[in-house]
């Protein structure tokens with residue numbers, strides 16, 4: 540049977556190979572897992588359906604799964620995040636890829652359905668579009684799934700709460716070695732990267748509004764502050780708002796922040812965080828970007844309605860004319876700025892995220908039939924094992940508790 544794939548251009552494979560090898564150099568934890576997996580063939584015979592950003596880091600994960608004996612079917616978790624050369628490189632490595640950069644919504648879902656048509660037994664998702672599409676099918680035979688991001692976990696928990704989840708899912712996002720590094724340092728740096736590549740603005744001296752002070756928002760605010768921006772945070776959670784205040788940021792409602800911001804970045808996982816009444820009071824030249832999972836955080840239909848016309852003035856920059864003297868700029872169609880406008884997270888953090896994915900896949904296979912239809916955390920041994928391995932491979936040693944310290948820390952009798 541013909542090897543099935545749908546990508547832009549297979550001739551881009553050499554470029555994709557070089558880029559993926561560059562990323563591999565900075566992914567030593569995944570490399571060590573790959574060595575073990577390929578020796579022990581821990582995923583032999585398993586069909587894996589994956590819906591992930593098709594980046595150089597994902598290439599290294601997909602190859603790891605393949606070398607462990609799995610058959611991998613991959614589609615994109617965002618229409619704008621596919622690197623076409625990586626897709627070609629993966630096809631050359633006998634990984635079935637169905638994706639191209641800039642695909643429309645119809646193709647996006649037809650690629651997801653294509654992956655599901657191969658009856659995968661394990662689903663690896665980023666945002667839960669693959670899992671939720673699978674849930675609409677009548678017959679599925681899936682041993683489990685893994686979920687990469689916060690928004691996907693929200694959707695899975697909703698399925699679980701409503702008694703609709705049809706197989707166990709491992710919440711990879713919630714592993715400490717994932718969100719503490721990937722969401723914070725990864726999104727922090729790569730969002731700034733996306734902003735700079737798309738606009739080439741000077742960040743120093745700008746008023747920078749970060750919506751949402753979760754893991755991603757903390758990272759974006761920190762990096763913007765480091766480059767000299769005057770950062771404002773907006774929140775709905777009092778605890779996180781307080782944390783932002785004590786971290787040295789101004790905190791205020793988005794309505795207030797809208798009047799002063801030069802750059803707005805949403806990182807909430809929520810909908811219509813910036814909307815009509817906010818666009819109306821924004822300053823001339825304000826720039827709007829999103830690094831939350833879906834393109835719903837900035838109310839784009841409202842922006843379209845409000846504007847008298849729009850022009851694409853740079854590759855990922857749309858100018859909306861609100862009035863004669865006021866223009867607003869939307870980046871990357873409101874989609875993940877760090878992936879659509881740059882290359883996503885650096886491999887050093889994806890090393891840990893994807894180590895969690897690979898180990899979670901092995902765990903699901905080993906636990907086949909033993910898990911309930913629930914959202915599970917990544918087992919602690921896996922999470923801590925990845926942290927220890929990352930440190931070791933970075934050549935960093937830490938102290939160990941002495942016997943006396945262990946006794947002291949587990950005792951209630953020893954006080955002043």
Ligand SMILES: NC(=O)c1ccc[n+]([C@@H]2O[C@H](COP(=O)([O-])OP(=O)(O)OC[C@H]3O[C@@H](n4cnc5c(N)ncnc54)[C@H](O)[C@@H]3O)[C@@H](O)[C@H]2O)c1
Pocket residue numbers: 688689690691718721722726750751752753754755756773774775776779806807808809812830831832833875876877878883884
């Ligand atoms: N760009 C990327 O590569 C990338 C990486 C990881 C996660 N994500 C996505 O980024 C989003 C945020 O992830 P996270 O891990 O930081 O989540 P999180 O839950 O840690 O933080 C989200 C924060 O947004 C706040 N919030 C919700 N609604 C709000 C509103 N209307 N106004 C202001 N604040 C609001 C919440 O109170 C919370 O503190 C999710 O969609 C996630 O999937 C993107």
